[in-house]
Amino acid sequence: MGKSVNPDLAKARSQATFDPANLTNYLYGGPEKLRRKRYLPAFVFKELCTEMSLTDLCLIFLGLLTHVSDYLGLTLSIENMAAKEYKEEGFKSTDDMSREEAYEESMRRAVYTNKRVLQLNLQDQEEQYYFREIFVPGANPFALHYVMFKDAINTQGTEDQIQKWLPLAETYAVTGTYAQTELGHGTFLRGLETTAEYDVQREEFILNTPTITSSKFWPGALGKTANVAILNAKLITKGRNCGMQSFWVPLRHLETHQPLPGITVGDIGPKFGYHTSDNGFLQLNRVRIPRENMLMRYSKVLQDGTFVPPENDRLVYVPMTQFRFVVIGRSGWTLAKAVTVATRYSAVRRQSEITPGGGEVQILDFQTQQHKLFTQIASAYAMIIAAKAAKDLYDSAFSKMEKGNLEDLPMLHALTSSMKAFNTWEMATGVEQCRMACGGHGYLLASGIPQMYTDMVSACTYEGENTVMCLQAARFLNKCQEAANKGERLPQLTRFLQTSRLNISSSLDQDVDLNDIIAAYEFRAATVISEANARLNAGLAMGKSQSEAWNYASQLLVKAALAFSHWFTVRALIENMRGAGFDNSTETLLLQLAKLYALDGMLRYSGDFRKVG
Incomplete structure (x- = not known):
């Protein structure tokens, strides 16, 4: 070989x-x-x-x-x-x-x-x-069937519903999708217009997309592949809007694959990427489904139309939270693939001379090329390891949620929201850096990098547009800062808001201590979160309404969420590299890589770090 x-x-x-x-x-x-x-x-x-x-x-x-x-x-x-x-x-x-x-x-x-x-x-x-x-x-046409469709059944269905529907999904007796996003609304779930009105006489839900903007739009596999959807709609019973709930909705005949009565469904057309995925649209005209087709693990509608709400409204969003972990993890691996291609290319591509007359050298010998690639290698490792650390946190908390303990749910929602934004933005920038590091050859489809970019850059938007994700995470962080101001007990991941202190013993011209690096990122995150909270309160003091003040502080709030994720990533990378049980040579190298990642972040956000000392 x-x-x-x-x-x-x-x-x-x-x-x-x-x-x-x-x-x-x-x-x-x-x-x-x-x-x-x-x-x-x-x-x-x-x-x-x-x-x-x-x-x-x-x-x-x-x-x-x-x-x-x-x-x-x-x-x-x-x-x-x-x-x-x-x-x-x-x-x-x-x-x-x-x-x-x-x-x-x-x-x-x-x-x-x-x-x-x-x-x-x-x-x-x-x-x-x-x-x-x-x-x-x-893009696999069954991607949403594998993940969100089956996960929604598992996490939102009752035991009877799981026993009834999951075997159908596992054996492909049905093919499914997850239909949430609409033409007029995506991340703003309260704005969804599709309705599911309960008919108490017939014990059925009547599903409607009453406007053009209420049409389901973008779900993968909806255009051609799926014959069933887990569909999100506003539940209306006894004349009351009970918020978004999930329903098992047949779309196409299981034998002929033709749309069922009242169903208008099709493909939305070419996209920037994902050419082999049939993202689709769906309109519903008084489509009736039995009461038992509402996923009722947490929320219920009784026979007489009485709505029994969940203990916590956020439980409805568990399938989305789970899929965000998939997106968070894939972002790191996508960047890893891109930087592998670019690094191998840089090792075999020879161009120009460093020493006149010395012959053409590998472009990897140029420090500028090393800086482009080594920082992306470090970033890929950081994202992969931080994603694993976040998933471990979620798995531990989910086992408690299964037993009715929901105290960690807001923290997990904030973590997955902010990390989804942080990782996908870092991935998109990093993959493009790798493409440019390959010169003109990186523009060829044969390099593999263009497909990685066009397919995965959409992750900055799907399952929650990144700016909105940051603002959702910021709501939790702001509440924690308010609690910290009052001396109240904080959730595990935000206790640094009360304990973080500027006590750095080394500087950038020394062999930087790893604990100092974590402390610097922690202090930066605490400072930015505190500044965002102060800006919000200043807006309120100026007489602005809560929503106006939130908009007034929104840029700092986004920054706060990203600083929080950056701190989590740096801490996870360093702590996992130190605690993985590697031999000395491997651990030494990986801790150097962790330092490279952290110091590159300090240079990119030098204004923040200078401001906090």
């Missing part, structure tokens, strides 16, 4: 001062999980070579080329065989297909993998994801 690796790349790898296996095992959850992750691609290719056509094999191989950094377990012989056959036969990738053809090809692959996941009895969600991504490296 060594002879087939570019000499410059092989040389760069040989200069490593640590064992990459230790780090890889950590990132993927241990040797056994890593073994399984590497086994699945090899298994797939072996299966493809014996069971699928040459066309299928080559098309899937081309899909892998754009994500090759994630599939280190592939054997070179299989890679060479696929590339050789592709060259001989001249097959085209989905990049050269029309949108309709690309969707159909993606659907065909997705259906095949769905069958194989069931046949192979792959239970672990991560393994399912790895397996599917090999076949469908772009």
Whole structure:
């Protein structure tokens, strides 16, 4: 294999001062999980070579080329065989297909993998994801079915509803989507216009989209794929608006796949990215569903129309919170793929001279290129590790929520909201930096980076537009600051608002102490949150209404949410690197990486750090 690796790349790898296996095992959850992750691609290719056509094999191989950094377990012989056959036969990738053809090809692959996941009895969600991504490296038409549709059933349904509906979803007897966003409203959930009015005589809900702006718009799989939706609508019973609730709504006939009576549904058309995803629209004209089709784990409508509210209104948003963890995690891994491509390119691309007459050098030798890439490598690790730390917090809190303890729910909502914004913005900027670091070649679709960008940059908007997410998190942070001002007890993640002090023992021209770095970020976050709170109170003191004062302070409030997430990320990165049990050489290197990430952030936000001393 060594002879087939570019000499410059092989040389760069040989200069490593640590064992990459230790780090890889950590990132993927241990040797056994890593073994399984590497086994699945090899298994797939072996299966493809014996069971699928040459066309299928080559098309899937081309899909892998754009994500090759994630599939280190592939054997070179299989890679060479696929590339050789592709060259001989001249097959085209989905990049050269029309949108309709690309969707159909993606659907065909997705259906095949769905069958194989069931046949192979792959239970672990991560393994399912790895397996599917090999076949469908772009947007999977079933993406919302896998995550939000099934998660909504699991988290919002009663035990009877879960037993009734989840097996249908697991076996693809139904294909689902999650229909929340409307043409006129997205993140502002209270503004949703779709209604579900309870008819007490027939014990049914009547679903309506009474205006053009109330049309469901954007849900993935809605355009063509799904025949059922978990749909969010304003519940109206006994003449009272009871807020947003979730409903199981059949959309298409299970045999003919034709829209059911009262249903108007279709594809919204081409988008900036996600060309193989059928994002759709939906209009409902007095569509009736039985009372039992409301997901009633937390909220209920009794036979006589009495509404029984949840103990906490935010429980309705649990599926969205869960999916935000997916977005938070994928942001880091997307940047990791992009910077892997850019770093490998920089190691093998030679251009210009550093010393006149010395010959062209690897562009990775230029300090400007190193700065572009090394900071993004550090950022990718920081986001991946912080996402894992946030998910661990959520898993711990969710087990308490299952038992009725909801005290951590506002904190988790704020954390996922702010980190969703922070990570996706950092990812979008970072991937674009990686593209530019590859020069003109980064503009080629063959580099893989353009698809990463166009597909994932949408995460800055879906599941909560980022500015709105920051402001939602800021409401929680502002309440915590008000409580801190009064000396009241604070939630776990915001206790630094009462304890943070400026007590830094080192400076940037020294070997900066890691604890000082965490303290500096903590103090910056506490200061910005306090400033936002003071601005809000100043607006109120000027006679502004609460909503006017909130708008008056909104820029600082967004900044406060991002400073909070930045602190959480820096702390998670440093503490996890110190506590992961690495050997000395690996830990030393990773702590250097953590310092690089933190100090780069200090330089980018030097005004904040100078202001707080």
